[in-house]
Amino acid sequence: MVNTLEEKKSLKGGEFLLKDSSYKDTFIPEEMNEDQQMVRDMVLDFIKNEIYPIDARMEKLEEGLNELVLEKAAALGLLGTHMPEAYGGLEMDTNTNTVITDYFGSVGNGFTVTYAVQTGIGMLPLLYFGTEEQKQKYLVPAISAEKKVCYCLTEPSSGSDALSAKTRADLSEDGKHYTINGQKMWISSSGFADTFIVFAQVDGDKFTGFIVDGGTPGLTLGAEEEKMGIHASSTRQVFFENVKVPAENVLGKIGEGHKIAFNVLNVGRYKLGAMCVGGARKGIDLSVKYANERNQFRKPIASFGAIKHKLGEQTIRLFAVESALYRASHLMQELKHDLMKGGKSFTEATLISAEEYAMECAILKVIGSEMSDYVVDEAVQIHGGMGFSEETAVSRAYRDSRISRIYEGTNEINRLLTVNTLMKRVMKQELDFLSPAMAVQKELMEGTTTPLGEGKYGQEEKTIKDFKKAILMVLGSAAKLQMEGKLNLKEEQEIVMNISDMIMDTFVAESLLLRIQKLGELTEKPQSQEIYDAILKVYFTDMNAKIAKDGMDAIVSFAEGDAMKGLLSGLRKFTKYPPINVKKARRLVADTLIEANGYCL
Amino acid sequence: MKLLVCISKTPDTTSKIAFTNGNSEFDTSGISYIMNPYDEWYALVRAIELKEANGGSVTVINVGPASNDQTIRKALAIGADDAIRVNAEPKSAMYVAKQIAEQAKAGGYDIVFTGKETIDYNGSEIGAMVAEYLDQPFISYGVSLEAAGGNATVKRDIEGGIETVELATPFVVSAAKGMAEQRIPNMRGIMMAKRKPLNVVEPVAAKDPSVTVSFDLPPAKTGVKLVDPENMGELVRLLKEEAKII
Ligand SMILES: Cc1cc2nc3c(=O)[nH]c(=O)nc-3n(C[C@H](O)[C@H](O)[C@H](O)COP(=O)(O)OP(=O)(O)OC[C@H]3O[C@@H](n4cnc5c(N)ncnc54)[C@H](O)[C@@H]3O)c2cc1C
Numbered sequence: 001m002v003n004t005l006e007e008k009k010s011l012k013g014g015e016f017l018l019k020d021s022s023y024k025d026t027f028i029p030e031e032m033n034e035d036q037q038m039v040r041d042m043v044l045d046f047i048k049n050e051i052y053p054i055d056a057r058m059e060k061l062e063e064g065l066n067e068l069v070l071e072k073a074a075a076l077g078l079l080g081t082h083m084p085e086a087y088g089g090l091e092m093d094t095n096t097n098t099v100i101t102d103y104f105g106s107v108g109n110g111f112t113v114t115y116a117v118q119t120g121i122g123m124l125p126l127l128y129f130g131t132e133e134q135k136q137k138y139l140v141p142a143i144s145a146e147k148k149v150c151y152c153l154t155e156p157s158s159g160s161d162a163l164s165a166k167t168r169a170d171l172s173e174d175g176k177h178y179t180i181n182g183q184k185m186w187i188s189s190s191g192f193a194d195t196f197i198v199f200a201q202v203d204g205d206k207f208t209g210f211i212v213d214g215g216t217p218g219l220t221l222g223a224e225e226e227k228m229g230i231h232a233s234s235t236r237q238v239f240f241e242n243v244k245v246p247a248e249n250v251l252g253k254i255g256e257g258h259k260i261a262f263n264v265l266n267v268g269r270y271k272l273g274a275m276c277v278g279g280a281r282k283g284i285d286l287s288v289k290y291a292n293e294r295n296q297f298r299k300p301i302a303s304f305g306a307i308k309h310k311l312g313e314q315t316i317r318l319f320a321v322e323s324a325l326y327r328a329s330h331l332m333q334e335l336k337h338d339l340m341k342g343g344k345s346f347t348e349a350t351l352i353s354a355e356e357y358a359m360e361c362a363i364l365k366v367i368g369s370e371m372s373d374y375v376v377d378e379a380v381q382i383h384g385g386m387g388f389s390e391e392t393a394v395s396r397a398y399r400d401s402r403i404s405r406i407y408e409g410t411n412e413i414n415r416l417l418t419v420n421t422l423m424k425r426v427m428k429q430e431l432d433f434l435s436p437a438m439a440v441q442k443e444l445m446e447g448t449t450t451p452l453g454e455g456k457y458g459q460e461e462k463t464i465k466d467f468k469k470a471i472l473m474v475l476g477s478a479a480k481l482q483m484e485g486k487l488n489l490k491e492e493q494e495i496v497m498n499i500s501d502m503i504m505d506t507f508v509a510e511s512l513l514l515r516i517q518k519l520g521e522l523t524e525k526p527q528s529q530e531i532y533d534a535i536l537k538v539y540f541t542d543m544n545a546k547i548a549k550d551g552m553d554a555i556v557s558f559a560e561g562d563a564m565k566g567l568l569s570g571l572r573k574f575t576k577y578p579p580i581n582v583k584k585a586r587r588l589v590a591d592t593l594i595e596a597n598g599y600c601l
Numbered sequence: 602m603k604l605l606v607c608i609s610k611t612p613d614t615t616s617k618i619a620f621t622n623g624n625s626e627f628d629t630s631g632i633s634y635i636m637n638p639y640d641e642w643y644a645l646v647r648a649i650e651l652k653e654a655n656g657g658s659v660t661v662i663n664v665g666p667a668s669n670d671q672t673i674r675k676a677l678a679i680g681a682d683d684a685i686r687v688n689a690e691p692k693s694a695m696y697v698a699k700q701i702a703e704q705a706k707a708g709g710y711d712i713v714f715t716g717k718e719t720i721d722y723n724g725s726e727i728g729a730m731v732a733e734y735l736d737q738p739f740i741s742y743g744v745s746l747e748a749a750g751g752n753a754t755v756k757r758d759i760e761g762g763i764e765t766v767e768l769a770t771p772f773v774v775s776a777a778k779g780m781a782e783q784r785i786p787n788m789r790g791i792m793m794a795k796r797k798p799l800n801v802v803e804p805v806a807a808k809d810p811s812v813t814v815s816f817d818l819p820p821a822k823t824g825v826k827l828v829d830p831e832n833m834g835e836l837v838r839l840l841k842e843e844a845k846i847i
Pocket of ligand 1: 153154185409410
């Protein structure tokens with residue numbers, strides 16, 4: 001699909017698994033330039049000044065507040081940083097946009113969803129597939145927040161299986177308008193939206209996107225859903241009863257709604273991963289402060305090893321996912337930059353770069369949401385009974401975090417997608433899986449081992465190579481059985497889940513290693529290298545055990561006899577990271593936060 | 602209207618305060634900095650508002666090393682037109698005031714703004730000293746400022762109330778809470794900040810007559826003693842014998 005990548009050393013989507021990466025090519029948050037820092041501070045100031053004072057009212061979903069905050073954000077230019085200048089945007093680079101989304105994740109109420117819908121699944125269909133007139137009419141006012149947008153894909157009977165939607169659209173005899181009938185469910189921001197992006201089956205079987213104006217006769221809303229969390233976000237059903245939509249409001253081509261849905265979701269997932277990072281950072285900050293302040297047995301609870309373990313582990317997991325987020329962001333940015341140099345428009349380049357890294361986007365969504373759930377769960381635990389009280393912010397954070405594993409494609413769907421995307425690219429020969437997989441086979445036969453890398457992180461470099469080899473071995477053998485007709489992975493999702501986890505953990509572990517190698521070369525950084533090394537080593541120790549377990553579960557689920565024994569012995573060889581004193585290392589990390597009385601990495 | 606706003610860089614309010622070199626120097630390790638809030642939220646924003654209403658220009662000035670440029674550019678992002686940095690360590694209030702006064706004299710400003718104090722050393726000295734060097738009136742603790750056509754009305758905080766002062770430009774004013782409201786820089790402002798002039802000038806020779814001998818931290822908080830409400834005699838004894846305050 002994309003030829004630019006052939007000439008460059010940048011990795012293609014999914015290719016991290018098949019090639020080595022250098023820390024020199026990655027981006028780490030510690031390298032944020034002055035503008036990016038200023039943008040970050042501005043987002044935090046915006047949250048402090050415009051959201052905190054009305055937070056309690058927003059949580060009650062008081063009418064008008066989501067709109068008001070969107071409008072204020074738009075006035076500062078915050079809604080169009082990723083949009084073309086021609087439509088009122090600022091065309092800022094991907095990394096700066098990641099910073100903005102990341103820090104918006106720390107809002108602490110459901111406005112995060114409103115923001116993500118407006119700037120993500122709301123604007124992107126219009127940007128990618130809108131005609132010039134549609135962009136002028138709907139995208140420009142979305143960027144300025146004059147129009148609020150919602151995205152209507154899910155229906156009562158179609159969630160994960162979104163393309164099986166039943167809502168239909170029929171063209172009038174004179175060809176001037178479509179009539180839409182059907183029902184959408186779980187539509188974020190629908191309570192106050194002016195523009196509805198709607199998916200419906202033309203003639204009952206051609207899945208197609210439409211732009212529908214709020215207030216069109218026949219378009220009605222259900223009551224606000226009573227949700228577990230994100231109470232500040234509006235979520236309703238949307239009903240269509242003979243809703244007449246002008247034919248020029250078809251978005252994209254008839255029967256190509258899936259292209260809109262999938263392309264928009266790539267970016268949606270990366271954005272969601274970014275917001276989870278921002279939310280988790282705040283959750284850790286609250287945890288440390290409470291642990292320092294709360295005394296039991298005449299000591300701050302932060303002095304107890306059990307609590308230090310939690311603070312250390314929360315931080316390590318966040319730090320690792322954050323490394324993956326900015327690495328993926330930078331990959332997208334580099335590709336976008338090259339595409340634009342090669343003559344593509346800003347819009348085309350945005351679309352293609354997200355599509356190229358669809359697999360990385362799916363990974364960010366899964367690892368971000370699961371890390372965030374871990375962090376808020378432990379945040380509640382650190383708060384004890386107070387964590388269970390609605391008086392504390394962590395209680396709400398716990399409820400609000402949970403949705404992230406469900407929407408933008410459930411984590412199960414995204415795990416399946418990660419392996420499927422990889423295999424599809426291999427089949428299409430966009431990625432060379434075969435040569436590295438054969439090399440692993442050869443290595444196993446000959447009994448050679450991966451040599452240690454050079455320098456301080458030689459062991460970790462070797463371990464990453466080994467993790468990749470473990471994946472190539474497991475996935476390669478499963479794929480071989482599949483081709484021989486002895487295994488049907490479609491019916492063996494458990495195996496796919498195992499392999500998917502191995503892939504995701506390897507992506508994150510490698511991203512973490514690259515970040516820490518790069519930090520090793522920075523003279524000015526928030527903490528000493530010793531702290532970063534502790535994070536790295538605990539994470540590698542844990543991932544080594546996890547990958548060994550996932551690999552074993554997969555192998556014993558599809559192989560038997562000698563073949564199984566051979567694979568298990570190969571797996572053991574590839575998961576030999578020498579464990580370190582994790583207690584000491586986690587304490588070192590936790591003590592750093594405790595001393596700073598907050599998140600300080 | 603030509604306006605000059607003095608801005609300084611102060612440690613973030615959540616910073617842990619420690620001292621080195623025999624308690625004579627502030628320990629800057631691990632400290633993150635912000636623009637002094639009185640300078641940013643009140644002085645700078647009011648100056649920008651006056652410019653928006655009356656036309657003219659807003660210049661910000663800082664005395665400090667190149668590492669202060671980031672703070673200065675934030676002021677440009679918020680809306681100042683240009684900046685001057687006097688390339689010198691801000692050794693003492695008098696030294697800094699002299700440097701600012703030199704630049705202010707050369708620029709011929711209608712109003713020079715400072716914050717009412719910095720949130721680190723709380724000196725509240727610079728404004729008065731600059732005014733003295735410039736031989737201009739100084740109004741401290743201004744909570745509102747209206748100015749047009751060479752005249753100004755400043756309301757200032759006094760003990761238990763407000764004093765209203767009328768005066769002609771030029772003058773020096775220090776800004777307190779109420780003079781304006783914090784402005785968040787917008788995206789375009791941030792993108793423009795690098796393109797606005799930041800002129801670096803060398804310091805003039807100036808006296809630096811005082812030397813900081815040492816800093817002392819307040820005594821660490823000790824535990825709380827709870828006294829039974831029925832036992833007032835014990836409370837009186839404690840206040841007398843332990844706290845020694847009655
Ligand atoms: C608060 C909230 C806001 C939302 N906002 C929007 C919005 O703005 N616009 C919009 O269009 N939608 C929105 N959604 C819908 C959301 O995207 C869907 O809920 C989600 O895609 C899952 O669909 P479902 O709820 O029908 O679950 P189902 O698809 O029924 O899934 C149930 C379970 O089965 C699993 N599962 C399903 N299929 C498979 C499979 N093939 N293999 C393995 N496991 C499978 C799932 O992973 C899940 O665990 C929102 C939902 C919520 C709760």
